Amino acid sequence: MKGTFIDDLPLSQINIPEGKAPRNLVRSIQEQGLIEPPVVQQCDYGETRYRILAGIRRLQAVREIRPEGSVVAIVRVHPYNGADITLAENIVRSRNFVSELHAFRDLRRLSMTEEDIQKQLGLYKKDVKKLAQLAQLSLAAEHALAQGKLSPSAALILAKMPAAVQDEFLASCPPETSKYTLTSVKAWRMQHLLPSAQLSFLADIPLQ
Template identity: 35%
Template sequence: MRIESEVFTGTIRVVPVSSIFGGGVQARPSMVRSIKSRGLRSLPVVREVRDADRERWAEEGFLDTGFEYAIEAGRHRIAAIKELNIQEVPVIVAEDDADETTLVENLVRGRNLISELEALEGLLDAGKEPEDIQKELGIFKRDLNRLRRLSNMGKVTRGKLAAGLIAPSTGEVLAKMPEQYQEAFFKAADKTTLKAAREFLWKYRLPSNQLDFLAEDLPTLE
């Protein structure tokens, strides 16, 4: 499956975990627990290895065993998958002509939020208190509160955020609606901007007996 966005162009593939260079990142126990109990809820982003990558790895002392892919976003996720001894993983393979700077600066922001969100959910499942979660994730209380708001995002919304197709602020707005309405937003909206999400939320919250004509703008939910 081919993916195109303002951030990057890529293809979803299932690849051997052993073909991905992990960069020596250690798996977070909370991430391992989350993937084990909930599965992989957002795909790592990789790109094909370049000669410059192999030269850099050799300088840094890493053993190159014929890696085919380098990770752009999702290092801790890949590390957790290796810890779980999973042999193959679905990934988004970014095309070579993608703007690396844009990919790293814009896409990774969404990826990091998803990674922290999955870690949060794993810690909550383990019965951890908010104060302990803050310490383990190394975040402030306001960041924890934001993650808890984002935890109401549905699967489709999470995927859009992870793929760089929506901004975190848009995800927060959509998380205020039930999952079926989040999905309806993506089916109906021409643009997935923060403004469009806020307008959709406003229509969702508006009592139908006040402005019935707006109901025509909402998709029919089956």
């Protein structure tokens, strides 16, 4: 995204959505400053003069650190296209694996590298790796994650299996199951990796 740099843009002039940035991003900006400038565009929102094209969470973090402060920003002059709109709307406002996953997928459709996505979302490299893994979830598994029936740690294990196997796991549990446990997901993966015939050796192991 190309544009003009503004060295001292007051936060009060930017339309920053409500929400808190991830703790790791707040700590990073406190320690190192705002390394990657946000991208904004002039608009007409009453007293607000700029809307955010990229960097919502970075600006939320800066606002938390110094509410009356200002930032270095890139001002985009030309109207943004559909891809930019998708980007702006999907940069998540709070720590939420599902919304981050949606943002990750949208950015990847724009042919962005994991390193660029990491900067855009304000995450650590390991967090982007997790999102890349979660992107392998089947639709049913992702729905369970969104409902809170599948924890992120269990979802990461489940995502290592083919989509059909993920759906088999979900179908094997009663519909009223309140939550799929990490233990049950690990057991299912072991069953998938080592069919029962290959596990027969366990019967020969003496109990202590």
